Amino acid sequence: MPSPHFSPPPLAPLTLVLGGARSGKSAYAERLLQDHPRRLYLATAEAGDDEMAERIRHHQARRGAGWETVEAPLDLCGQLGTQARPDRPLLVDCLTLWLSNLLLAERAVDAEIDRLIDALPGLAGPVVFVANEVGFGIVPDNALARAFRDHAGRLNQRVAGCCQRVVLVAAGLPLLLKDPS
Amino acid sequence: MPSPHFSPPPLAPLTLVLGGARSGKSAYAERLLQDHPRRLYLATAEAGDDEMAERIRHHQARRGAGWETVEAPLDLCGQLGTQARPDRPLLVDCLTLWLSNLLLAERAVDAEIDRLIDALPGLAGPVVFVANEVGFGIVPDNALARAFRDHAGRLNQRVAGCCQRVVLVAAGLPLLLKDPS
Amino acid sequence: MPSPHFSPPPLAPLTLVLGGARSGKSAYAERLLQDHPRRLYLATAEAGDDEMAERIRHHQARRGAGWETVEAPLDLCGQLGTQARPDRPLLVDCLTLWLSNLLLAERAVDAEIDRLIDALPGLAGPVVFVANEVGFGIVPDNALARAFRDHAGRLNQRVAGCCQRVVLVAAGLPLLLKDPS
Known part of the structure; x- marks a missing residue:
């Protein structure tokens, strides 16, 4: 339900949007990126089953045109x-979902997360991350x-520590957890 | 644990109070309505089993007198x-709980939700909705x-979009998500 | 991930830090107590299995020196x-975890919680409580x-009602629910 009257703040270099399932976080x-003529969607989802394929279609339909899309189910870094x-x-x-993909593919999760955290400060352009609480x-x-929950929570903490802006979304509405100003 | 010193803000036309289980959201x-001499409780709960009957008794005892009650397990609109x-x-x-009742009764959930959302802007008086996150x-x-979680999340987002005030309650305390002022 | 630049507010007499699993609440x-030369850690955890033993080691390593520790799995009051x-x-x-220990030991949970709530206003020094949402x-x-969730939610509400400061932590970042000022 994007509002035409929503005027997003200027993008921080790194933003984390946290939220529950169906919270409106995506x-x-x-919307944070909607006014940028060039914007790229790094998708970590893979259409492994019908339920996920349907979710991907739903997200694509909402985003509409104006987005370039690149898939990065594993090689996010x-x-x-x-x-x-x-x-x-x-x-x-x-x-x-990236974390879930790493675990399913039996990758070295801690090493991949370290690699992500190390890379964040040096990225050449603004990035908005979405993650589940x-x-x-x-x-x-x-x-x-339980192990997945532990990994996800620690990943969120570490990424939040690197971001200048962090919001928690519930029912489509943001609560500001961290702000650059 | 209503405080005698709590002074609620003036009621918005439409308010959504979101919260977890046992968060104090009800x-x-x-308390938002406590100073109104006339107030009506639209209950969506049905005493289908002992656990639910006990919850209903607990809520009734806390509300005390001063409330008129109407049951609306399905025909909320x-x-x-x-x-x-x-x-x-x-x-x-x-x-x-209304959503849960609709699903159990095999009603057309999406149509009922559309009907609710369409009705909200035209209601003749102030309404406070409680919902679970x-x-x-x-x-x-x-x-x-998973399907229930998806329905509930989307319902919360749509109702929140129609409300002038939205709060998230944790441990009995409100976080303001949206405010009319 | 404690920051050396974090400067905690003056301690309220009673503080509640709520958060999810792996939210960074501990x-x-x-950090709220880090500048106090004397500080005591009242641990409710018991190393009943390997997973819990590992968690306790992880917490101890992070706290580092400077903490006196007392175990209080049941007799918290x-x-x-x-x-x-x-x-x-x-x-x-x-x-x-204290609540969980009481339930496992088949103690009178409601009486123990009443005892805790009664004791809070008269405590002789500042206390910070951590609890899970x-x-x-x-x-x-x-x-x-479901019963555990109900007990935990009601306990959180009652303790929050007694505290001067309550925060909800997500991804290591605090949302202020209640503030003494």
Whole structure:
């Protein structure tokens, strides 16, 4: 539900948009970039099943034209280095899915996260990251879900520490957690 | 734990009070209406089992006298149209349970939500909606829970878009997400 | 990730730091006390299994030296009364684990919580409580998890009502819910 009257603040070099499932975090993040004639969408989603394929279609339809799209289900760090440019802000949607992809592919998750954190301060252009907040429920029954929750929470903390602006989105509305001004 | 010193702000035409389970969101919403001599409680809960019956008793005891109560487990839109009056604010507790009732009764959920959203701007009196935020945990294992979470999140976003004031309640305390002033 | 530039506000008599799993709530709470030459850590965790033992080691390593530690898995109220002193702030980490310990030990949970709430206003020194927010996910399948969520949410509300400062931490960053000023 992007409003035509929404006037986004100037982009910080690095922004993190946190939110729950169906919180409107992606739509909010897209609006931050909507006035930039050139903008690139770094998609971490892969259409592995029908449910995910439907989500990807839903997101594409909402974004509409005006976005270049590059897929980066695993090599997010490489793509960030290659694609970030001062004249073209990037939207990374989302870090939590990237983490999930790394775990499924049995990559060295901690090393990949270190690589991301090391790369952030040197990126050549503005980047908006979207991530899920997943730690506000009951402790999950199974150990894998607990480990995922731990990884996701620590990733969010570390990325938030590198970003100049961090917002938490609920019901489509932002709560400011950190602000450059 | 309503405080005798709590002085609620003037009611907006439409208010959404979001919160987690046992966050104090209902008590907070009730306090918004406490100074109105006439106030109506639109209850979406049905005492289907002992646990729910106990919750209903607990809520009734806390609200105390001074509330007229109408049950609207399914026909929320009809009751809103009939009951809303300028001199009598309504409290709808809660939208998430209404959604759950619609799904259990196999109603056309999207059509009912559209009907609600269409009705909101034309209501004749102030309404406070309570809803659960359910999207800040780990992705649920089963597809039904995921679908419910998606419906609830989208419903919250759409209702929040129509409301002049939106608050998120945690530990009984409000965070302002949207304000009319 | 404590920042050397973080300058914590003066301690309120009673502070509650709420947050999700891996939200950075403990690290945030520790920073509130970091400038006090004497500070005591009231630990509610017990190393019952390898996962918990690892968590305890992780927390100890981060806190570093400068903390005295007392274990209070069950008798939190007794330890608070004994240990609280004007010249030595306490960090209680965390209330949610204490609740869990009480339930596992089949103690009278409601009576213990009443005892805690009654004791709070009379404590002789500043205390910072850490607690989990666990109510922002989907309703858990099993009744025990629902009951735990209810207890935890009500405990958080009651403690928040007694504290002068309450913050909600997400991704290591605080949202102010209640402030003494």
